[in-house]
Amino acid sequence: MTGLLDEHPHLGVEPVLRELHVPSSTYYRWRQAEKEPCERRRRDAELTDRIHKVHDESGGIYGSPRVHAVLKREGTRVGRKRVERLMRQAGLAGISPRRGKGFTRRDPDGELAPDLVERDFTVNMPNRLWVTDLTMITTLEGPLWLSAIRDAFSRRVVAWETSARADADL
Structure with missing residues:
Protein backbone atom coordinates (compact mmCIF):
# COMPACT_ATOMS: atom_id res chain seq x y z
CA MET A 1 0.00 0.00 0.00
CA THR A 2 2.77 2.45 0.87
CA GLY A 3 4.42 1.53 -2.44
CA LEU A 4 1.20 2.38 -4.32
CA LEU A 5 1.01 5.78 -2.70
CA ASP A 6 4.71 6.42 -3.29
CA GLU A 7 4.39 5.61 -6.99
CA HIS A 8 1.16 7.57 -7.47
CA PRO A 9 1.18 10.58 -5.14
CA HIS A 10 -1.40 12.34 -7.31
CA LEU A 11 -4.11 9.90 -6.06
CA GLY A 12 -4.03 11.32 -2.54
CA VAL A 13 -3.65 9.37 0.67
CA GLU A 14 -7.17 9.60 2.07
CA PRO A 15 -9.11 8.48 -1.07
CA VAL A 16 -6.80 5.46 -1.52
CA LEU A 17 -7.15 4.47 2.15
CA ARG A 18 -10.94 4.82 1.96
CA GLU A 19 -11.05 2.64 -1.17
CA LEU A 20 -8.85 -0.03 0.42
CA HIS A 21 -10.76 0.11 3.73
CA VAL A 22 -7.58 0.88 5.67
CA PRO A 23 -7.74 3.27 8.63
CA SER A 24 -5.55 6.33 8.18
CA SER A 25 -4.00 5.76 11.62
CA THR A 26 -2.69 2.38 10.38
CA TYR A 27 -1.11 3.99 7.32
CA TYR A 28 0.59 6.73 9.30
CA ARG A 29 1.80 4.21 11.89
CA TRP A 30 3.42 2.19 9.05
CA ARG A 31 5.05 5.34 7.72
CA GLN A 32 6.35 6.23 11.20
CA ALA A 33 7.73 2.71 11.66
CA GLU A 34 9.65 3.03 8.37
CA LYS A 35 11.36 6.19 9.65
CA GLU A 36 11.89 5.13 13.26
CA PRO A 37 11.91 1.37 13.87
CA CYS A 38 10.71 0.22 17.26
CA GLY A 91 20.73 -16.58 5.90
CA LEU A 92 23.30 -17.92 8.36
CA ALA A 93 23.61 -21.60 9.16
CA GLY A 94 26.16 -23.75 10.88
CA ILE A 95 27.75 -26.90 9.58
CA SER A 96 26.19 -30.03 11.01
CA PRO A 97 28.47 -32.71 12.36
CA ARG A 98 28.73 -35.87 10.33
CA ARG A 99 26.05 -38.36 11.32
CA GLY A 100 25.93 -42.14 11.19
CA LYS A 101 28.68 -44.67 10.70
CA GLY A 102 31.92 -43.26 9.49
CA PHE A 103 34.30 -43.03 12.36
CA THR A 104 37.69 -44.67 12.63
CA ARG A 105 38.02 -47.99 14.42
CA ARG A 106 41.35 -49.17 15.76
CA ASP A 107 42.69 -52.47 14.54
CA PRO A 108 42.80 -54.68 17.66
CA ASP A 109 45.81 -56.58 16.29
CA GLY A 110 47.68 -53.45 15.19
CA GLU A 111 50.65 -52.02 17.03
CA LEU A 112 50.13 -48.62 18.66
CA ALA A 113 52.38 -45.79 17.59
CA PRO A 114 54.49 -44.28 20.37
CA ASP A 115 53.13 -41.12 22.03
CA LEU A 116 56.14 -38.86 21.51
CA VAL A 117 54.57 -35.76 23.12
CA GLU A 118 52.90 -37.63 26.00
CA ARG A 119 49.56 -35.91 25.31
CA ASP A 120 51.03 -32.46 26.00
CA PHE A 121 50.17 -30.28 23.00
CA THR A 122 51.26 -26.97 24.50
CA VAL A 123 54.16 -25.22 22.80
CA ASN A 124 55.59 -21.73 23.15
CA MET A 125 57.05 -21.28 19.65
CA PRO A 126 55.83 -21.98 16.13
CA ASN A 127 57.05 -25.00 14.16
CA ARG A 128 57.93 -27.03 17.27
CA LEU A 129 54.99 -29.43 17.15
CA TRP A 130 52.81 -30.35 14.21
CA VAL A 131 49.70 -32.49 14.49
CA THR A 132 47.77 -34.22 11.74
CA ASP A 133 44.38 -35.72 11.14
CA LEU A 134 42.76 -37.76 8.41
CA THR A 135 39.16 -36.99 7.43
CA MET A 136 36.82 -38.70 4.99
CA ILE A 137 34.56 -36.42 2.96
CA THR A 138 31.63 -38.10 1.23
CA THR A 139 31.17 -36.99 -2.40
CA LEU A 140 28.99 -38.17 -5.26
CA GLU A 141 32.05 -39.80 -6.84
CA GLY A 142 32.98 -41.69 -3.67
CA PRO A 143 34.98 -40.91 -0.55
CA LEU A 144 37.61 -38.20 -0.62
CA TRP A 145 40.30 -38.38 2.04
CA LEU A 146 41.79 -35.17 3.42
CA SER A 147 44.98 -35.11 5.44
CA ALA A 148 45.83 -31.81 7.14
CA ILE A 149 48.92 -30.88 9.15
CA ARG A 150 48.54 -28.08 11.70
CA ASP A 151 51.05 -26.15 13.76
CA ALA A 152 50.09 -26.71 17.43
CA PHE A 153 51.25 -23.19 18.36
CA SER A 154 49.40 -21.09 15.78
CA ARG A 155 46.73 -23.73 14.97
CA ARG A 156 47.14 -22.86 11.31
CA VAL A 157 47.18 -25.48 8.58
CA VAL A 158 50.78 -25.95 7.43
CA ALA A 159 50.06 -28.48 4.68
CA TRP A 160 47.21 -30.57 3.35
CA GLU A 161 46.58 -33.17 0.70
CA THR A 162 43.63 -35.11 -0.68
CA SER A 163 43.41 -38.60 -2.12
CA ALA A 164 40.84 -41.13 -3.22
CA ARG A 165 42.46 -43.70 -0.88
CA ALA A 166 43.49 -43.51 2.75
CA ASP A 167 46.87 -45.16 2.43
CA ALA A 168 50.39 -44.55 3.76
CA ASP A 169 51.22 -42.25 0.83
CA LEU A 170 48.51 -39.83 1.93
Missing part, protein backbone atom coordinates in the same frame (compact mmCIF):
# COMPACT_ATOMS: atom_id res chain seq x y z
CA GLU A 39 13.11 -0.74 20.04
CA ARG A 40 12.78 -4.46 19.25
CA ARG A 41 13.74 -3.98 15.59
CA ARG A 42 16.71 -1.80 16.56
CA ARG A 43 17.81 -4.46 19.05
CA ASP A 44 17.33 -7.18 16.40
CA ALA A 45 19.60 -5.23 14.04
CA GLU A 46 22.29 -4.92 16.74
CA LEU A 47 21.98 -8.61 17.61
CA THR A 48 22.16 -9.60 13.95
CA ASP A 49 25.42 -7.66 13.59
CA ARG A 50 26.83 -9.40 16.67
CA ILE A 51 25.60 -12.81 15.42
CA HIS A 52 27.34 -12.18 12.06
CA LYS A 53 30.60 -11.45 13.90
CA VAL A 54 30.38 -14.59 16.07
CA HIS A 55 29.47 -16.72 13.05
CA ASP A 56 32.35 -15.26 10.99
CA GLU A 57 34.84 -15.70 13.86
CA SER A 58 33.90 -19.39 13.97
CA GLY A 59 34.73 -19.72 10.29
CA GLY A 60 31.06 -20.13 9.42
CA ILE A 61 30.83 -23.33 11.45
CA TYR A 62 28.73 -22.33 14.47
CA GLY A 63 24.99 -22.83 14.33
CA SER A 64 22.41 -21.17 16.54
CA PRO A 65 23.12 -23.23 19.71
CA ARG A 66 26.81 -22.35 19.71
CA VAL A 67 26.22 -18.73 18.69
CA HIS A 68 23.70 -18.46 21.53
CA ALA A 69 26.23 -19.94 23.96
CA VAL A 70 28.92 -17.46 22.88
CA LEU A 71 26.53 -14.52 23.26
CA LYS A 72 25.46 -15.76 26.67
CA ARG A 73 29.09 -16.20 27.75
CA GLU A 74 29.78 -12.60 26.66
CA GLY A 75 26.90 -11.36 28.82
CA THR A 76 24.31 -10.74 26.10
CA ARG A 77 20.86 -11.70 27.32
CA VAL A 78 18.99 -13.16 24.38
CA GLY A 79 16.74 -16.17 23.85
CA ARG A 80 17.80 -19.21 21.87
CA LYS A 81 14.75 -19.00 19.59
CA ARG A 82 15.48 -15.34 18.85
CA VAL A 83 19.02 -16.24 17.79
CA GLU A 84 17.59 -18.99 15.57
CA ARG A 85 15.12 -16.55 13.98
CA LEU A 86 17.73 -13.85 13.37
CA MET A 87 20.19 -16.35 11.89
CA ARG A 88 17.49 -17.74 9.61
CA GLN A 89 16.52 -14.22 8.47
CA ALA A 90 20.19 -13.36 7.86
Whole structure:
Protein backbone atom coordinates (compact mmCIF):
# COMPACT_ATOMS: atom_id res chain seq x y z
CA MET A 1 0.00 0.00 0.00
CA THR A 2 2.77 2.45 0.87
CA GLY A 3 4.42 1.53 -2.44
CA LEU A 4 1.20 2.38 -4.32
CA LEU A 5 1.01 5.78 -2.70
CA ASP A 6 4.71 6.42 -3.29
CA GLU A 7 4.39 5.61 -6.99
CA HIS A 8 1.16 7.57 -7.47
CA PRO A 9 1.18 10.58 -5.14
CA HIS A 10 -1.40 12.34 -7.31
CA LEU A 11 -4.11 9.90 -6.06
CA GLY A 12 -4.03 11.32 -2.54
CA VAL A 13 -3.65 9.37 0.67
CA GLU A 14 -7.17 9.60 2.07
CA PRO A 15 -9.11 8.48 -1.07
CA VAL A 16 -6.80 5.46 -1.52
CA LEU A 17 -7.15 4.47 2.15
CA ARG A 18 -10.94 4.82 1.96
CA GLU A 19 -11.05 2.64 -1.17
CA LEU A 20 -8.85 -0.03 0.42
CA HIS A 21 -10.76 0.11 3.73
CA VAL A 22 -7.58 0.88 5.67
CA PRO A 23 -7.74 3.27 8.63
CA SER A 24 -5.55 6.33 8.18
CA SER A 25 -4.00 5.76 11.62
CA THR A 26 -2.69 2.38 10.38
CA TYR A 27 -1.11 3.99 7.32
CA TYR A 28 0.59 6.73 9.30
CA ARG A 29 1.80 4.21 11.89
CA TRP A 30 3.42 2.19 9.05
CA ARG A 31 5.05 5.34 7.72
CA GLN A 32 6.35 6.23 11.20
CA ALA A 33 7.73 2.71 11.66
CA GLU A 34 9.65 3.03 8.37
CA LYS A 35 11.36 6.19 9.65
CA GLU A 36 11.89 5.13 13.26
CA PRO A 37 11.91 1.37 13.87
CA CYS A 38 10.71 0.22 17.26
CA GLU A 39 13.11 -0.74 20.04
CA ARG A 40 12.78 -4.46 19.25
CA ARG A 41 13.74 -3.98 15.59
CA ARG A 42 16.71 -1.80 16.56
CA ARG A 43 17.81 -4.46 19.05
CA ASP A 44 17.33 -7.18 16.40
CA ALA A 45 19.60 -5.23 14.04
CA GLU A 46 22.29 -4.92 16.74
CA LEU A 47 21.98 -8.61 17.61
CA THR A 48 22.16 -9.60 13.95
CA ASP A 49 25.42 -7.66 13.59
CA ARG A 50 26.83 -9.40 16.67
CA ILE A 51 25.60 -12.81 15.42
CA HIS A 52 27.34 -12.18 12.06
CA LYS A 53 30.60 -11.45 13.90
CA VAL A 54 30.38 -14.59 16.07
CA HIS A 55 29.47 -16.72 13.05
CA ASP A 56 32.35 -15.26 10.99
CA GLU A 57 34.84 -15.70 13.86
CA SER A 58 33.90 -19.39 13.97
CA GLY A 59 34.73 -19.72 10.29
CA GLY A 60 31.06 -20.13 9.42
CA ILE A 61 30.83 -23.33 11.45
CA TYR A 62 28.73 -22.33 14.47
CA GLY A 63 24.99 -22.83 14.33
CA SER A 64 22.41 -21.17 16.54
CA PRO A 65 23.12 -23.23 19.71
CA ARG A 66 26.81 -22.35 19.71
CA VAL A 67 26.22 -18.73 18.69
CA HIS A 68 23.70 -18.46 21.53
CA ALA A 69 26.23 -19.94 23.96
CA VAL A 70 28.92 -17.46 22.88
CA LEU A 71 26.53 -14.52 23.26
CA LYS A 72 25.46 -15.76 26.67
CA ARG A 73 29.09 -16.20 27.75
CA GLU A 74 29.78 -12.60 26.66
CA GLY A 75 26.90 -11.36 28.82
CA THR A 76 24.31 -10.74 26.10
CA ARG A 77 20.86 -11.70 27.32
CA VAL A 78 18.99 -13.16 24.38
CA GLY A 79 16.74 -16.17 23.85
CA ARG A 80 17.80 -19.21 21.87
CA LYS A 81 14.75 -19.00 19.59
CA ARG A 82 15.48 -15.34 18.85
CA VAL A 83 19.02 -16.24 17.79
CA GLU A 84 17.59 -18.99 15.57
CA ARG A 85 15.12 -16.55 13.98
CA LEU A 86 17.73 -13.85 13.37
CA MET A 87 20.19 -16.35 11.89
CA ARG A 88 17.49 -17.74 9.61
CA GLN A 89 16.52 -14.22 8.47
CA ALA A 90 20.19 -13.36 7.86
CA GLY A 91 20.73 -16.58 5.90
CA LEU A 92 23.30 -17.92 8.36
CA ALA A 93 23.61 -21.60 9.16
CA GLY A 94 26.16 -23.75 10.88
CA ILE A 95 27.75 -26.90 9.58
CA SER A 96 26.19 -30.03 11.01
CA PRO A 97 28.47 -32.71 12.36
CA ARG A 98 28.73 -35.87 10.33
CA ARG A 99 26.05 -38.36 11.32
CA GLY A 100 25.93 -42.14 11.19
CA LYS A 101 28.68 -44.67 10.70
CA GLY A 102 31.92 -43.26 9.49
CA PHE A 103 34.30 -43.03 12.36
CA THR A 104 37.69 -44.67 12.63
CA ARG A 105 38.02 -47.99 14.42
CA ARG A 106 41.35 -49.17 15.76
CA ASP A 107 42.69 -52.47 14.54
CA PRO A 108 42.80 -54.68 17.66
CA ASP A 109 45.81 -56.58 16.29
CA GLY A 110 47.68 -53.45 15.19
CA GLU A 111 50.65 -52.02 17.03
CA LEU A 112 50.13 -48.62 18.66
CA ALA A 113 52.38 -45.79 17.59
CA PRO A 114 54.49 -44.28 20.37
CA ASP A 115 53.13 -41.12 22.03
CA LEU A 116 56.14 -38.86 21.51
CA VAL A 117 54.57 -35.76 23.12
CA GLU A 118 52.90 -37.63 26.00
CA ARG A 119 49.56 -35.91 25.31
CA ASP A 120 51.03 -32.46 26.00
CA PHE A 121 50.17 -30.28 23.00
CA THR A 122 51.26 -26.97 24.50
CA VAL A 123 54.16 -25.22 22.80
CA ASN A 124 55.59 -21.73 23.15
CA MET A 125 57.05 -21.28 19.65
CA PRO A 126 55.83 -21.98 16.13
CA ASN A 127 57.05 -25.00 14.16
CA ARG A 128 57.93 -27.03 17.27
CA LEU A 129 54.99 -29.43 17.15
CA TRP A 130 52.81 -30.35 14.21
CA VAL A 131 49.70 -32.49 14.49
CA THR A 132 47.77 -34.22 11.74
CA ASP A 133 44.38 -35.72 11.14
CA LEU A 134 42.76 -37.76 8.41
CA THR A 135 39.16 -36.99 7.43
CA MET A 136 36.82 -38.70 4.99
CA ILE A 137 34.56 -36.42 2.96
CA THR A 138 31.63 -38.10 1.23
CA THR A 139 31.17 -36.99 -2.40
CA LEU A 140 28.99 -38.17 -5.26
CA GLU A 141 32.05 -39.80 -6.84
CA GLY A 142 32.98 -41.69 -3.67
CA PRO A 143 34.98 -40.91 -0.55
CA LEU A 144 37.61 -38.20 -0.62
CA TRP A 145 40.30 -38.38 2.04
CA LEU A 146 41.79 -35.17 3.42
CA SER A 147 44.98 -35.11 5.44
CA ALA A 148 45.83 -31.81 7.14
CA ILE A 149 48.92 -30.88 9.15
CA ARG A 150 48.54 -28.08 11.70
CA ASP A 151 51.05 -26.15 13.76
CA ALA A 152 50.09 -26.71 17.43
CA PHE A 153 51.25 -23.19 18.36
CA SER A 154 49.40 -21.09 15.78
CA ARG A 155 46.73 -23.73 14.97
CA ARG A 156 47.14 -22.86 11.31
CA VAL A 157 47.18 -25.48 8.58
CA VAL A 158 50.78 -25.95 7.43
CA ALA A 159 50.06 -28.48 4.68
CA TRP A 160 47.21 -30.57 3.35
CA GLU A 161 46.58 -33.17 0.70
CA THR A 162 43.63 -35.11 -0.68
CA SER A 163 43.41 -38.60 -2.12
CA ALA A 164 40.84 -41.13 -3.22
CA ARG A 165 42.46 -43.70 -0.88
CA ALA A 166 43.49 -43.51 2.75
CA ASP A 167 46.87 -45.16 2.43
CA ALA A 168 50.39 -44.55 3.76
CA ASP A 169 51.22 -42.25 0.83
CA LEU A 170 48.51 -39.83 1.93
